[in-house]
Structures are given as C-alpha cells and as structure tokens.
Amino acid sequence: MTAPQTIVCLKVVPRPEEVRVDMETLTLDRSGRSFINPADMHALEMALALKDRYGGSVRLLAMGPPPFEDYLRIALTMGADEAVLLSDRAFGGADTLATSYTLAAGIRKMGDFDLVLCGEESSDGATAQVPAGIAEWRDLPQITYATDLALIDSRWRVRATREVSGGHEVLVSSLPVVVSVRMRCNEPRFMDMSRRQWAAEAPVTIWGAEEIDADPAMIGLSGSATTVSGTHEAAGRERRREMIGGAPTEQARALMAHIRPFLVGSPEQKRVAIEVGRAPGVSHNGQGGSEPALPPVAPDPVRSPRLQRRPGEAEDGGPSGDGVDASWNGRAELLDADGSVIAEVLADLWRRPGEQWGGDVRTELGGGHLPLAGDYVLRLESDAECVVAKGGAVRAYARGGLSGEEVSVRGKGEAPF
Secondary structure: OOOOEEEEEEOEEEOHHHOEEEOOOOEEEOOOOEEEOHHHHHHHHHHHHHHHHHOOEEEEEEEOOHHHHHHHHHHHHHOOOEEEEEOOHHHOOOOHHHHHHHHHHHHHHHOOOOEEEEEOOOOOOOOOOHHHHHHHHHOOOEEEEEOEEEEEOOOOEEEEEEEEOOEEEEEEEEOOEEEEEOOOOOOOOOOOHHHHHHHHHOOOEEEOOOOOOOOHHHOOOOOOOOOOOOOOOOOOOOOOOOOOOOOHHHHHHHHHHHHHHHHOOOOOOOOOOOOOOOOOOEOOOOOEOOOOOOOOOOOOOOOOOOOOOOOOOOOOOOOOOOOOOEEEEEEEEEEEOOOOEEEEEEEEEEEOOOOOEEEEEEEOOOOOEOOOOOOEEEEEOOOOEEEEOHHHEEEEOOOOOOOOOEEEEEOOOOOOO
C-alpha cells in the first residue's frame, strides 16, 4: 500500500440545549441549530493527521437531510477531499442497527478503502454501537476507543493505542479496519481559510436508498430493532436568586436563616442528643414557669487556655496560678428562642472561686465568633443547658453544676457569616 484511503463517518447532532422531540413521530426534531458530533471531529482530526504523515485521501460520509451538506463543507475546509451525504426520507427514524446498515451500504458504494474512522459515540444517542455495527455489516476487524494510530509493516497493518484502567493497550490489525476514536484524544484543527472557496463550490455527492442498493426492510423505522414508545420532558432545575436588603445586621441575620439548614443537621454534624432542659419561663413539665431571663452582665477576664476541669470536680489546685475550681469544655449547639439550631459551636466555660461563670463560644467553621444580639440557648453535650442573653451574657438554668449561675461569653476571631 502506498497511501491510506480513509473514510470518516460524521454525524450532525442537535445542540444539547436545543434537543426537541417530534411528539407525532417520536423522533428527534432536527429543525433547530446543530453541529458536527464532537467525537466525530476527533476522528476527522486523526484521519487528517494520517494524511499529513502518510499521504492518501480523506473522504466523508454522513446520513441526514439535505441541509447537512453545509456541515460537510466545514470538514472539507479543514482538509477532507470528498464528501458523500446519504439522504432519503426512507432513512428517517433509524436506530443504531438501521443506521449502521445504511452507513455500511454507503461505504460499500464508495469503493476501496483502508480505514473507516468514527467517533466513539454521538452526543444525542451515546450508545457507541454504530462503529461496531459497521464493522459487523462489512465483516471487518474493529478497534474501539483508539487514542492514536500509526501504519506499520510497510503500511499493510495499523497499530492503535487505547487507554485502559491503569495504563494503555497497543493493538495491531490488518487493513481494512473500522476504528472508533476516543473523545478528547487530540485537538481538532481550525478550518483552512485557503480552502474555503474551494470547499464552498466542491460537489457533495448525495445518494438515496436506491443508489446504495439498500434493502427497504433494513433501513429507517422499518429496519430498526428498537422504537420509542413514549417520551416526557423532565422538569428542569432553575437556580434560585434572591436579593437580601436592609441594614448589614439585618442582611447577616437573613443570610444566616437561609444557610442554617445546610450548616447543621447532617449525619456528620449531629451529636448525641442530651435531654433538653427547659427554656426561660418554662417549667420542667413543659408548662409556663416563673424563671425569667437575666439581664446582660459584663464579660469576665480572659481565662487561661490550660483549663480542663469539669463542673462538680473537687478543687485540686488545677494548673498552677489559674485559681479555677470548675470548668466545662466541649461541643455545644446554639439554639434560638424557638428552639431551632443555629450552629454547632465549641464552648469553653469556667468558674473561679467567688466569681461568675465565664467562657468562650466559637464556631467550628474557622473559629469565628457569633454575633449574639438576641436571646439564645446553648445546649451542651452534658447534663446542662444555658441561655445566652443579649449582650453576650449567659444564664445557666438547667442541671449539671452550672444551674443558677451567670456566664459571660466572648467570641474569638472574625465572624464567618
């Protein structure tokens, strides 16, 4: 063989955003905007690269209505030599079986060839069945998902490379052979503007069912092994957009209300539930009580970071010089007045002899402080529960060694909200 004769099968497909189905025939409505199937463009580039390296010719074959001729001229401008369009109403509605039969009949009509290149699959069907079907109808060897081709043994055989899990395969086949080309294995070239005028005037051969001697029972809907019995349009997902107005503080609260469900409640964020204590003004049996929320108090001095002892522990002196007789450290949930979880926090609470409880409440998302501007509940991972009042004050009102005490709370770092 002196130079390879290559046939490239091209398919024109509707743009994904404009796919429509004819509800009467249950076939694709091709009246909208279309383009050459992306995988077929990679097959065309591989054929043109072989032509650049070894010489020979590149012929195009497509099936579709007469307007598809314009897309074949694009491929001619890129470097192909001839184009054939199989166009007949009898071809309409074909599935992959009838399509591969029709293309195989067209290839037989085109005469001698060495290579048939196809894209691995079409974007509108994505079955990857047509290249293998052509090989079966023509009784030819086939190589699927090739990423590279080269002629060897004085150009009488072809060597193909394809990717597999963990590496790649090298396959060798005699000619002629049908090859499906992997998506994104190369970069399709731009149109050659010096060929534009020639491509616009070059003849595109159009053959119907009679010209390719096709069996009427094997083409179109009558030759299809599968049919579409019904279709429905799936509901689209529209992005929600909402503008939040008001003062910065109001915007922050509104934004927090929107993202709150996504910050807490997932399996990874849930903690073991502790018996919920009563909120201010609610007795232990859930009825109205007389215990009021306390007014804000001034923050305590900054505590030593070495505090680890928990409420109820006997005073053993603790870390040298800290003078702390009890402390609590762990995860907690911050609830609003309605009992809804606002965020999960890390709480460090402590008490010095003769002083009120003090501590820090910070978020786990970056360690930022919480803007405590209202009445909140701090649910601890122990048998205790506190109320965070306006101004950052905390009143412990349940059980666990904090009951009846006031705790001031400070934040750390910048607010992440």
